[in-house]
Amino acid sequence: MKLTSIKLCNFRSFYGTTPEIILAVGDILNTTIIHGNNGAGKTSLLNAFTWVLYEKFSAAFASTEQLVNKRSIAEAQTGQAVECWVEVGWEHEGKRYRVQRSCRGYKNPNDFTTGKTQLRMWVGGDDGKWYLPPQLPEDIINQILPASLHQYFFFDGERIEEIVRSDKKAEIAEATKIFLGVEVIDRSIRHLGEAKKSLETELKAIGDAETKQLLRQQEKIESESERITKRQTEIQQELEYQQTFKKETIHRLQELIAAKEVQERWQNLEAQKTANQEEYKKTKAALKKLISAQAYTVLLSETTGQFREIIDELKQRGELTSGISREFVTELLQSQRCICGADLNVGTHFHTNVTTWLNRASSSTVEEIAIRMSAQVDEIDKQAVGFWQAVDREQARINQLRQTISQVEGELDNLQERLRKDANEEISSLQKRLDEIETKIDELNREQGANQQQLVHLKGEIDAVGKQIAKQKLNEERQTLAQRRINATQDAIERLTEVKNRQEKQFRLQLEKRVQEIFTEISFAPYIPKISEKYELTLVEHTSGIEAPVAASTGENQILSLSFIASIIDKVREWSEKRKMMMLPDSSTFPIVMDSPFGSLDEISRRHIAGTIPKLANQLIVLVTKTQWRGEVATEMADRIGREYVLTYYSSKPDCEQDDIELEGERYPLVKQSPNEFEYTEIMEVELQV
Numbered sequence: 001m002k003l004t005s006i007k008l009c010n011f012r013s014f015y016g017t018t019p020e021i022i023l024a025v026g027d028i029l030n031t032t033i034i035h036g037n038n039g040a041g042k043t044s045l046l047n048a049f050t051w052v053l054y055e056k057f058s059a060a061f062a063s064t065e066q067l068v069n070k071r072s073i074a075e076a077q078t079g080q081a082v083e084c085w086v087e088v089g090w091e092h093e094g095k096r097y098r099v100q101r102s103c104r105g106y107k108n109p110n111d112f113t114t115g116k117t118q119l120r121m122w123v124g125g126d127d128g129k130w131y132l133p134p135q136l137p138e139d140i141i142n143q144i145l146p147a148s149l150h151q152y153f154f155f156d157g158e159r160i161e162e163i164v165r166s167d168k169k170a171e172i173a174e175a176t177k178i179f180l181g182v183e184v185i186d187r188s189i190r191h192l193g194e195a196k197k198s199l200e201t202e203l204k205a206i207g208d209a210e211t212k213q214l215l216r217q218q219e220k221i222e223s224e225s226e227r228i229t230k231r232q233t234e235i236q237q238e239l240e241y242q243q244t245f246k247k248e249t250i251h252r253l254q255e256l257i258a259a260k261e262v263q264e265r266w267q268n269l270e271a272q273k274t275a276n277q278e279e280y281k282k283t284k285a286a287l288k289k290l291i292s293a294q295a296y297t298v299l300l301s302e303t304t305g306q307f308r309e310i311i312d313e314l315k316q317r318g319e320l321t322s323g324i325s326r327e328f329v330t331e332l333l334q335s336q337r338c339i340c341g342a343d344l345n346v347g348t349h350f351h352t353n354v355t356t357w358l359n360r361a362s363s364s365t366v367e368e369i370a371i372r373m374s375a376q377v378d379e380i381d382k383q384a385v386g387f388w389q390a391v392d393r394e395q396a397r398i399n400q401l402r403q404t405i406s407q408v409e410g411e412l413d414n415l416q417e418r419l420r421k422d423a424n425e426e427i428s429s430l431q432k433r434l435d436e437i438e439t440k441i442d443e444l445n446r447e448q449g450a451n452q453q454q455l456v457h458l459k460g461e462i463d464a465v466g467k468q469i470a471k472q473k474l475n476e477e478r479q480t481l482a483q484r485r486i487n488a489t490q491d492a493i494e495r496l497t498e499v500k501n502r503q504e505k506q507f508r509l510q511l512e513k514r515v516q517e518i519f520t521e522i523s524f525a526p527y528i529p530k531i532s533e534k535y536e537l538t539l540v541e542h543t544s545g546i547e548a549p550v551a552a553s554t555g556e557n558q559i560l561s562l563s564f565i566a567s568i569i570d571k572v573r574e575w576s577e578k579r580k581m582m583m584l585p586d587s588s589t590f591p592i593v594m595d596s597p598f599g600s601l602d603e604i605s606r607r608h609i610a611g612t613i614p615k616l617a618n619q620l621i622v623l624v625t626k627t628q629w630r631g632e633v634a635t636e637m638a639d640r641i642g643r644e645y646v647l648t649y650y651s652s653k654p655d656c657e658q659d660d661i662e663l664e665g666e667r668y669p670l671v672k673q674s675p676n677e678f679e680y681t682e683i684m685e686v687e688l689q690v
Contacts, residue, residue, distance in 0.1 A: 001144050002619055003049075003591045004096075005089040010069040010082060012044040013649070015680035023621060024642025025091075031620040031640040035629060035661055036647030037670045041681040042623035043156065045647075046595040050154050052086040052101040054147045055117060058156045058595075068105045068114065071678035076107045084114075092144050092589075096124030099137055145590070152568045153590060153617075157558070157597030185500045189493055196489040203482040211469060211479075218465045225458040228451050235448045239441065246437045253419065253430045266415055273408045275548050280401040282547070287394040290387070297384040304377045311370060466490070507571070508533070514567035515560075522608040523559045537564060555601045562597070562609060566616045591619040598628045610636035626661050626670060644686035650674035664689050 002025045008014045024032045036042045047061045068084040076082045085102035099121045105114040121137035122130040133140055145153065200215055254266060332354055333344055342350045419431040470487065512531040519529050527539040527550050539550040539560060550556075569590060597613065598606050610633040614620050620640070624633075646661065646668040659671040663686050674680070 001591060002091045002589055003088065003593075003621070004091055005087075006045075006048060007087045008045075008048055008085075010072040010084040011048055011067060011086050012069060013039075013041040013679070013681040014044070014683075015069050015071045015678070018683050019685070021645060021683060022643060023619070025619060026642050029640060029642030030618060031614050031622065031637060032643040032645070033629070033637070033641055034621070034623045034645045034647060035626065035663070035668075035670065036623065036681075037625055037649055037659060040647040040649035040670070042595050042625075042647065044681075045623060046154060046156065046593055048086045049088060049593050050150060052088050052099060052119075053141055053145075054150050055101065055119075056147070056150065058154075060156050065114070067103060068112070069680065071680055073105070073107060073112050074678065078107055078109055081106055082112075097140070098122045098124075098130065099141070149568075152565050154593045155565070156595045185496050185503075189496050189500070192489050192493045192496070196486060196493070199482055199486045199489060203479065203486065214465055214469045218462060218469065221458055221461050221465065225455060225462065228455055228458070232448060232451050232455070235444050235451070239444050239448070242437055242441050242444065246434065246441070249430055249434050249437060253427065253434065256424065256427050256430070257419075262415070266412075269408055269412050269415070273405065273412065276401050276405045276408065278549055279546065280398065280405065283394055283397050283401060287391065287398065290390055290394065294383055294387040294390075297380050297387055300380055301384060304381055307373070307377050311374065314370075505533075511567050511571060514570055515563045518563040518566045518612070519560060522563065522605060522612055523556065524604055525556060527556070529560055529563065537561075555605060558601060559605060559609070562613075565592075566612070569616055589618040591621065592617040593621040593623075595623040596625065596628060597622060598624070598633065603632060606630070607632040607636055613637070614640040626659070629661075641688065644688060646670065646684045646686060648672060648682045648684055650678075650680050650682070652677050652679045 003023050004025060005020050005022050007018060007020045009017045021032075021034075024030055034042065034045065043058065043060055047057050050056045050058065051067075068082055072082050072084075082105045083102060084105065085100055087098060087100040089096070089098045091097070099119065101117050101119045103114050103117045105112055119137050121133050121140065123133045125131050141147075200219070203211065203215060250266075250270070257266070332338060333351070336344045338344055338350060338354060344351045344354055416431055416434070420428055420435075422428045422431070470483065508531055512529065515529045515531065515537075519527070526543065527541050530538050530540050532538070537560060539556065540547050541550050542548075569592070592613070594613075598609065601609065613622070614637060622637075644663065646663070648669045649671050650673070651671055652674045656671060656673055658669070658673065660667045660669045662668075666687070668684055668686065
């Protein structure tokens with residue numbers, strides 16, 4: 001997908017029909033820069049893309065119901081319709097597309113009402129004419145760039161860190177299915193499940209009484225399992241909401257607390273609690289792994305003792321001696337010459353003496369095996385001792401962490417108790433709300449844990465009943481066939497589920513690795529991004545010798561989010577390349593439209609990002625303020641700019657301070673005095689030097 005143009009009419013601050021903004025689509029000159037001050041319409045322009053394509057808006061886009069330009073409304077007569085629309089053009093897989101979304105509003109005596117939006121699309125033909133598409137426009141757009149992925153290609157840089165929020169991980173996990181084609185597997189599993197139920201219904205109709213009873217029992221258990229699974233999903237969504245609500249409440253509380261030392265103490269305690277809880281989980285996991293890998297050694301002490309007794313008995317009987325081996329004596333007798341030089345002819349005194357060693361010497365092979373096994377037995381005993389030492393060490397660490405967590409929680413409780421009794425009613429009210437949130441989270445966690453145990457139990461029951469059904473004597477050929485089909489269907493479901501799980505795990509690990517590479521390239525901080533199984537994106541450090549979570553700053557979260565977006569785009573490209581290898585059309589070209597991507601970043605990070613951004617996608621559209629377009633950013637991106645525009649904001653404020661920007665040796669106005677009582681924005685193209 002290569003965006004070629006955008007045109008607006010009465011959309012937010014853009015009055016009337018704007019000139020068409022032609023977007024850069026070159027291989028090298030792939031970047032379009034759009035300059036504008038705060039309030040000039042950069043965010044409106046970003047949302048113009050998402051509105052026309054998906055009828056969605058970014059978090060920073062306020063008053064989404066007020067899309068129609070205020071001046072156009074003011075100039076309209078009562079009862080007159082005012083049209084607002086955005087038209088976007090793009091190329092994809094050798095075809096040209098134009099899509100326009102519009103809404104029409106009507107001015108009433110006391111208000112202004114808008115109707116539903118309309119979406120129209122045209123596809124360019126080989127003859128140069130434009131035709132209506134055979135499919136719905138929404139379907140075509142989603143086939144090219146699915147709505148579930150749009151936030152990774154059209155985003156507000158100042159709020160980019162919202163992508164790493166805990167309540168976004170469900171969207172991220174869902175989006176991964178698009179890259180992997182997992183949704184096809186999911187559909188297959190669902191269809192197989194429906195087929196299995198249909199076959200079980202058939203078997204129930206033709207089976208004997210006992211088979212029918214077992215099938216009814218299985219159906220009942222599966223129904224209960226589905227109910228609990230659905231509830232687990234609801235609990236997880238509620239937990240994510242409550243966690244976000246908790247963070248927002250804590251943030252607001254910390255803002256209200258006047259004493260800075262109290263704020264810092266709270267933040268430190270929360271950070272300590274989180275770090276110690278993570279370490280506690282890891283230590284318990286390490287203990288489980290240790291027991292799984294080495295616990296067997298302590299159970300072999302009796303066996304190793306018996307082995308040593310056997311070896312000692314063999315040595316006492318002379319059957320296992322160190323020194324001359326039986327093979328060595330046999331070789332001397334066969335050669336008829338001793339190592340001292342004497343002849344060992346049969347019947348001589350020398351031959352008789354050497355022959356007696358055959359009974360006294362042991363086999364070298366047996367002796368070697370005994371020596372090797374003795375060394376292994378010694379090692380097992382050492383491991384047993386080391387195992388108990390390691391267990392004691394991990395247990396001591398667990399107990400220490402428990403005490404530390406308990407101490408931190410106690411200090412937090414004391415701090416929160418003070419806040420509950422604070423003279424400021426808003427502070428005490430927020431603390432009480434936080435208490436309620438904590439209680440709710442605790443209740444949900446308990447219910448989730450109980451449900452998980454119940455699901456494991458129900459799965460066991462389903463498996464047991466399934467085995468009983470399979471063992472039933474099926475007398476009729478139809479019964480046998482139905483049962484074979486049920487078994488084959490269940491086997492296919494299990495295999496497809498395993499394939500899906502492996503694909504998702506592999507993708508997550510590959511995504512994590514790519515995020516780490518890009519983050520390291522952009523950031524100078526020694527932190528490592530991690531993606532959990534639930535797609536929680538966090539930063540960790542190893543400066544203390546152990547992995548600990550990092551309380552990331554806003555800038556670090558922006559870099560982390562940008563790294564994640566870059567990784568997502570890489571995976572989309574990879575997914576598209578696989579489609580190409582499968583003889584499907586190439587669709588590995590993707591745009592990025594980003595508003596204020598540099599946020600509150602420091603100079604080094606700004607320079608790294610400005611150099612990295614143009615490499616992230618085949619096409620880049622950046623909306624920036626004059627302060628964001630500082631020396632290091634302009635320098636890094638200069639060789640990539642193919643098109644450049646300025647948004648000139650006309651202020652209705654009588655004493656507005658005018659502003660401009662110098663580009664290509666020319667000055668372009670950013671803020672001007674409005675010639676009337678209305679505020680609006682005009683678009684000017686910058687003449688680039690060749």
